[in-house]
Amino acid sequence: MGSVLREVAALFPELNFETVYVEIHQVEEANYYRIKTNLTTLFVAENGREL
DSSP, rough: OOOHHHHHHHHHOOOOOOOOOTTTOOOHHHHHHHHHHHHSSBBTTTTOOOO
């Protein structure tokens, strides 16, 4: 998935791409984005809201 996202980011430089690793025991982040399993791909707006 990372290589696909890097290709998209190269085609659309106005998009920002960041890989963030969240341990499932980081309950606050996991709950905020409803992460239940690893690997999870999220698309998040600049204001932090999930798209």
